[in-house]
Amino acid sequence: MKKYNDHSYMDSVHRSGRIWGIAIGAVLLLFPTLLSLIFGTLPNFEVLIKGVVATAPMYWAVGIVEIFTYVPMLGAGGTYLSFITGNISNIKLPCAIDAMERAGVKASDEEGEVISTIAIAVSSIVTTLIIVAGVICIVPLTPLLESPVLEPAFDMILPALFGGLAVVFVSKNVKLSIAPIILMLILFIFVPALDSSTVGIMVPVGVLFTILVARILYKKGVL
Template sequence: MSGKKELTYLESVHRDGRAWGLLLFFLILFFPFGVAIIFQAWPNWGALARGTLAILPMYWAVGIVEIFTYVPMLGAGGAYLSFVTGNISNLKLPCALDAMERAGVKANTEEGEIISTISIAVSSIVTTVIIVIGVILIIPLTPVLSSETLSVAFAQLLPALFGGLAVVFVSKNLKLAIFPMILMLVLFIFVPALNASTVGIMVPVGVLFTLAVARIMYKKGMLS
């Protein structure tokens, strides 16, 4: 009889998630160093350090805030897989939320963890397959994809995706959703500096604002 303790589902998720996260970290660093070694093309280390110091604080801040923002919505397994495969806010998160909504489960349950992880894994596989097909067909399809007719449709893909999700989640509690929507509309309309590149910062801002509004409304008995 083995004295080895069996890991629970969440313990195994954390073990594998940390291992794959570290492996990805080294693989990401290996590529530029490998290219530099093979081609003997080393960067200007002084310029690299100055550039890194200029942008690193923002990325560290966004990275830390995203962990506290996304993990409660994705669950542990979904969060590990999302942070490894990337493209969270406009692909992995909508897929996970929609899958859990259809399955009728919550992210903080074991069932929600499993559904979230499976949906994100399927999303990653589908994305990879589409990218491979796109790389193969990019040259013959370039005239079609660059046409003015399709460019108008492509510009509406993300609004259509999030619009569909918004209808589902906003309709659950319109009183709670209306204030964050007004805030984001006002900010993005009247603050020109806010654009697609600031989504990583504005998502946590919206979450914190929504939590604060929800607490105030709950205290005043405005939420059932």
């Protein structure tokens, strides 16, 4: 592949990613403004301020940490898509990791970038279409989605997802896996504050710790 081409592909991904991101971001911020025009009323500022104070500080902190954690794993195209369509840790990233693993490509190569982008784009399209179909059929679907029988299945999606994913990755990186898994087990079992709402904060901790362990093992020639 010509060098010129390599540069132009990544550059064009960044260029179009920025344009799409800024455009969709502007549209999303326009949405509540448009509602005000249509219904002829300003937002209730008491609710607005209380709600933002209760929500934004924590989620902005988590959001900023997530950018630095997930952007290197998602690749460029995957990042521009995932940060628009959301559900990164529970859908997009596992989907991309699995796709790269099966295609036998590395996240650090352009082949990885391309496969990850394809997987995340398909996953985004399918999620969006399923939600569209669900919204259209919401009346017949509601009893099914709310059925107490199925509730535990929907609640347990993360353990069901990461159990399978862990087998694939741990079995291929046994030496590197031991320390981070032990650390996370100890932290989550013995620190009561760590639960479903704080797992987002622990992901970067796990990532940084694993990189540190990897660096030490690599320098010692174990990996």
